[in-house]
Amino acid sequence: MFEKVLIANRGEIALRIHRACREMGIRTVAVHSTADAEAMNVRLADESVCIGPPPSRDSYLNMAAIISAATITGADAIHPGIGFLSENAAFAQMVEDHGITFIGPAPEHLIMMGDKVQAKDAAKRFGIPVVPGSEGEITGEADAKRIAGETGYPVLIKAAAGGGGKGMRVATSEAELMAAYTMARTEAKASFGNDAVYIEKYLSHPRHIEIQIIGDSHGNVVHLGERDCSLQRRHQKVLEEAPSPALNAEQRARIGKIAADAMKTMGYKSVGTIEFLFQDGEFYFIEMNTRLQIEHPVTEMITGIDLVREQIRVASGAPLSFKQSDVTIDGHAIECRINAEDPETFLPSPGRVTDFHAAGGLGVRVDSALYSGYRVPPNYDSLIAKLVVHGRTRNESLMRLRRALEEMVIGGIKTNIPLHSRLIAAPDFINGAYDIRWLEKFVAET
Amino acid sequence: MFEKVLIANRGEIALRIHRACREMGIRTVAVHSTADAEAMNVRLADESVCIGPPPSRDSYLNMAAIISAATITGADAIHPGIGFLSENAAFAQMVEDHGITFIGPAPEHLIMMGDKVQAKDAAKRFGIPVVPGSEGEITGEADAKRIAGETGYPVLIKAAAGGGGKGMRVATSEAELMAAYTMARTEAKASFGNDAVYIEKYLSHPRHIEIQIIGDSHGNVVHLGERDCSLQRRHQKVLEEAPSPALNAEQRARIGKIAADAMKTMGYKSVGTIEFLFQDGEFYFIEMNTRLQIEHPVTEMITGIDLVREQIRVASGAPLSFKQSDVTIDGHAIECRINAEDPETFLPSPGRVTDFHAAGGLGVRVDSALYSGYRVPPNYDSLIAKLVVHGRTRNESLMRLRRALEEMVIGGIKTNIPLHSRLIAAPDFINGAYDIRWLEKFVAET
């Protein structure tokens, strides 16, 4: 097992990883920008190294600085966390080249799943159902017309290098196709410096269902059931729950096995998530995240498995501590992402947190690096806390979430707690009757 | 189910009960003394009533004020919490006489278990193993000599009305017996206005093991395994864990069945705890607590059962929501009682809490009514927070507890957090090798 792990991230996820390391008796190194000198994970770490100024490109994306920090502190592994360099194959390779373990999948798997077109091809090869559409990049207008016709309208035009909704356009008929095709390419070029786009079937009322998997370096892969992340705004997840109110045991077992078998074939050896659109009983591959997910606690609450601990164990070469038959889904869990933003306008609200009081008691978990007096820097994303509840039934966890939201106090800055309170009181949500477009409508209407 | 419950208690346990009520959709009434006007449970309650000045006898022990508060607010049930009036049969009766449900056992069971001699007789009748000794009150010096002789030295002389270690004396030989007998009687008279004492076998290295049971009004009784509460100072529990490192599955099943069967015979219909001394594989009845226990979260963490929710359900006449066969023990849990006291001198340390930051993350639960700026009043006991951790193994929860204690911040007052940190680092504790006298020695030596 590792002696010392460098955590190349910030905020609540850096703290989450620190906690796992402390509980495994592993010493931690926090790296931070000058803006995060007072962060809780920095204060709690065994050692800390300032790696650069506030802008991410000069600090949390500064590979040289991070690897130098690992060298001077003698860390034997680097955990990249979520975002930043976590899916950067070049970084993973550089880390390994310096004789340090990268706590994540092999670089080739980061490359494979990092490009949407490659990823879709791989998914098909491994027997994962995909959204029908173009085999790869659209070669031109004629090609676009033909494929859209075969796929059947409405169709979605998507940037190959895309993400976060950039370079995405819907065409409901051939009349709209060309305009959408051109706009998508222009946006793709602007956002990713690459105007390659592809076409796929557009689903009108899908849910976002993702399967958590974990593999080790001994060929074992296990799936830990799904998470329902359909509640999104601008393609950002807002609230996640598991099990999904829309899946039955047969569907769960089927898609779980497909995902796990695919990862076995692929030889995947870390935590990962395969995201699907789910509509009318069918699953369609969206993409694979070759890293930990922000919403991983939802799965931890219903399986009792510490995903970060297990991720570190397998990275050290240890085999998985459980088999598929050991995994049981117990009760129901919900996570609210609490952001430093205006609940009406969604504008970021950085600044000093005058009061922080976390909800407590039975079945409540708060993952947050906030403390009273902490300044939320304006340089990074607005996620400041994750409120997670667990109950024996979905209704029990809904009731628990309601009372936990009443107890949360975050003073001095605006947060989206009021949005969550309204959201969980909405009949559609209480009935589990929502798709990936529901939240946008809800926000627009209320 | 109840519409509105009055919570006749204060501090973290009042908040614990409020949470259970909120999650069941039951409205809450907080009653409080003038010293607790700013308490968190008062702020969160649907309604609050000030029932008197700071001294408990005028507020939290003021039956008339509490019942009047229930009357004017239209509460249909009263939860007495822990301590104060929770085991007061006269109060329970008075509540019922006013057509309000007392959330607890029947008054006759409060009476039966409220007197040590009666309780021991009852335990024997119900087949619960007791410490050998006098059948009842010692009638005089000759009687004392004879019984001590039959029981075998060392013997313990105990006040019949006793508790908290008052009126307790050990005699290791007949030479010491008379002095001990006289002292115990004098102390008993002084402390309880009743000099009745009895004699029992003195155990040299017992553990304190208690069995959690719950019954309903339909004749069902289930046990939820044990808690090991051997770590005590001045007969006050400091840290509790479950399962006990000292029990095996056979012993657990045996004593659990004995306890549950006894409660069935007795017709007990609420939560309750039967406390035992455990030495050399044998259990000896100490007493029964006919109420919720402070350390109930330890059992909740390993069984996944919300004891307060279930206690309220059965009080409303509903049957238990689970059978004995549904109860499974999952992993290991430990609770640290965090007191506002000097960790060296154990002197109370009331006052203003300048900073409060609860530990968070996976497997950590904090039950506390503290908040930054709250004033811990000097009028009541010093328990201010319960830090509870759960892990898949005892070692996992020990590691988790260590890192959680590192994260807890309680500023402005002294707490016993440093004692807990030292305690969990002690090899004997890590090995689970401790009895009810271990902590006193540990404190004296370090």
Next chain:
Amino acid sequence: MSKFDVDEVLVRKLAQLLKDTGLSEIEFESEGRRIRVNSGRISTTMSGSMDSSVTQVAVPPPPVASQPEGPPAGALTSPMVGTAYLAAEPGAQPFVKPGDRVTKGQTVLIIEAMKVMNPILAPTAGTVREVLIADGQPVEFGEALMIIQ
């Protein structure tokens, strides 16, 4: 945190004190609030610029939980939890009404607790300035019932 405002009554009282005592200045601080009144009498003897001022400095209060206001002066507070009645029986004349003079020990209202009627007596002789509760209203311990001065 309370609104930033000057207690006019207090200032007038201090001004009167300055006049009566011939003091030039009184400064008083308590619980993070500070007030200073200056008669400016000094400044008349010299450069008239100096502030003949009233300054109330709001020192940021320590982040303690806001305490409830104490009862008003002359307030009769409830000694128990219960239901307050202003008359001996429904429809009867109230024991007292604003403006009435009361003698010490006179019953001014009744509080019912646990089906027992408890007469509440005037603590001092005086005039009933205000009745703060309605007939049949539930009251808690320490709640202000009426003002007798």
Next chain:
Amino acid sequence: MSKFDVDEVLVRKLAQLLKDTGLSEIEFESEGRRIRVNSGRISTTMSGSMDSSVTQVAVPPPPVASQPEGPPAGALTSPMVGTAYLAAEPGAQPFVKPGDRVTKGQTVLIIEAMKVMNPILAPTAGTVREVLIADGQPVEFGEALMIIQ
């Protein structure tokens, strides 16, 4: 918390004390409460400096998270994370030592990062006042290396 109000009796008592003793000012503080009375008499004798009635009140600082100290004046801070070397190779003469004059752009030390030796140049001409790190010491971004003035 007691209502914010002045003890009138106390003020009158202090005023009397001023008169009797001929003092110009009495300030009294106890348990977070403070009172100061000033007769203004002093001004008649002295050039009317108002500061006889000016008092500093320590306002508690807001509870912000303590910020890290900035680097000292003239400090050369590290532009990168790495290992600092004061000489070109083990055993060689250091690039500079305290007291040396340096020209702008002169190499004053080396920081090794990712097996690359990065020369660190003097930002300005001046004198090396102090070398703040040891040879072979790991340094983080923004860490003060030496002072050149």
